[in-house]
Amino acid sequence: MNYYRSKYVLPIASPLIEDGVVGVEGDRIAAVGRRTDFDGPFTDLGERVLLPGFVNAHCHLDYTNMAGKLPFKGCFADWIADIVVLKRLWWTKDYAASAAAGLKALLRSGTTTVCDIASSPANLDMVANAPLRVLSCLELIDVGGKPAEEKFWERCAGLSPHAPFTASKELYRKVHDFCRQRGKIFTTHLAESAEEAAMFERREGALYELLAVLGRSPEDCGRGSSVAWLDDCGALEGALAVHANCLSDDDMARLARAGATVVHSPSSHRFYSHPPFPFERLRAAGVPVCLGTDSAASGTTLDLRAEMRDFLSVFPAVRPAEVLAMATTAAAKALNQPGVSGTLSAGSRADMIAVPLTGAAKDVAEAVVHGRGAVSWMMVDGKVAHNEL
Ligand SMILES: [Zn+2]
Incomplete structure (x- = not known):
């Protein structure tokens, strides 16, 4: 399993995780949690928000x-x-x-x-x-x-x-x-x-x-x-x-x-x-x-x-x-994809993006929506599709 760590993980369908990790196996997400829950090694996405594409x-x-x-x-x-x-x-x-x-x-x-x-x-x-x-x-x-x-x-x-x-x-x-x-x-x-x-x-x-x-x-x-x-x-x-x-x-x-x-x-x-x-x-x-x-x-x-x-x-x-x-x-x-796309949860597709955290971190959803920074990293079906890290 490959682990991706980020300052925040925002699964959308479940609460925000600070210092979070998403584990990917093949084209699917296998696990989502705090960094301390996993042994690693981790691909570190840095001070960003990791969320579903x-x-x-x-x-x-x-x-x-x-x-x-x-x-x-x-x-x-x-x-x-x-x-x-x-x-x-x-x-x-x-x-x-x-x-x-x-x-x-x-x-x-x-x-x-x-x-x-x-x-x-x-x-x-x-x-x-x-x-x-x-x-x-x-x-x-x-x-x-x-x-x-x-x-x-x-x-x-x-x-x-x-x-x-x-x-x-x-x-x-x-x-x-x-x-x-x-x-x-x-x-x-x-x-x-x-x-x-x-x-x-x-x-x-x-x-x-x-x-x-x-x-x-x-x-x-x-x-x-x-x-x-x-x-x-x-x-x-x-x-x-x-x-x-x-x-x-x-x-x-x-x-x-x-x-x-x-x-x-x-x-x-x-x-x-x-x-x-x-x-x-x-x-x-x-x-x-x-x-x-x-x-x-x-x-x-x-x-x-x-x-x-x-x-x-x-x-x-x-x-x-x-x-x-x-x-x-x-x-x-x-689009007939509930729980499969649009969320980070075990079993969903490994479709996710990392965006820079700009603005106040008190509301990460707000920082994502209003952040002007480009999407730095994207994964589709477990494969990196875009990488500007
Ligand atoms: Zn139209």
Whole structure:
């Protein structure tokens, strides 16, 4: 067994350990405790905090190099139209370079597991040999075209019908059944914008008009929210619902009843100036919330600690330890990896990072979230993936 010692070990799922040690056997954690509990020898990570690698619950790695190319001009439908045009102009090599840049950014910032939305089957291979755990979810759209063929579905950790305005009820039902039967992640963008709400609830707005031009039937609009639409087609159960900014009390109740989890991306939310994220209401309704970065195309850096800081700037009453859990244990649970990723405990995967301890040590979780020092060391599956010690 190899032992790693650090000034602090922050397992997330259990209390902080000062002068702590994590024992690793193969790709798993075998023991966690105080240095005095073990004989060593130890690899000393120094005056740092050793904690589980971050779990990013929503990202689009293949859009990373779209950063700065798609400014938001105040209309969500226009932005969707802009990215559709840009995607058509990109070659496979552009997506490959983009995915590689995204993986690099995740490694630098301490993410060891990412739920990645692949925009096409060709892009799945681009992350297949990544130095971190990539849970690929193939994006599926059947408005204005055909979705990716089923032969690719089996290869993925999960599937992601894009959104209720670009994927049909039939596609949602089929994909949801497929994922439930095989224990795969089922994730979708949902209730993201005021324009999506206007489209589904009132048959109006820029998104409604754009989708009409693209040939989407308006028949199912004007009957209720997109959350109700998804629930009524049976695909809300156990869903990983990305964004969920525009929610009525009825939507909250539906999400809670369905056992759905919400992924919030603070910087993406800020980029589009969406209506306020209803964090307190979701928490009160018992809907778990975890964090994701979304894509660099919507103004994010893929750095989950930056997302945590952004979140705390909007919700200052939330404790840093709670927001750390949203990017570790809660995200791991939502991605069908509870107790396996996002925690340091015997039996979990040896996915961990060491970050410099800057600021006051009285609250180590706060020091981790607000620390600006780069991640100095990272291990994935028991192998060192990054080392700047
Ligand atoms: Zn997204």
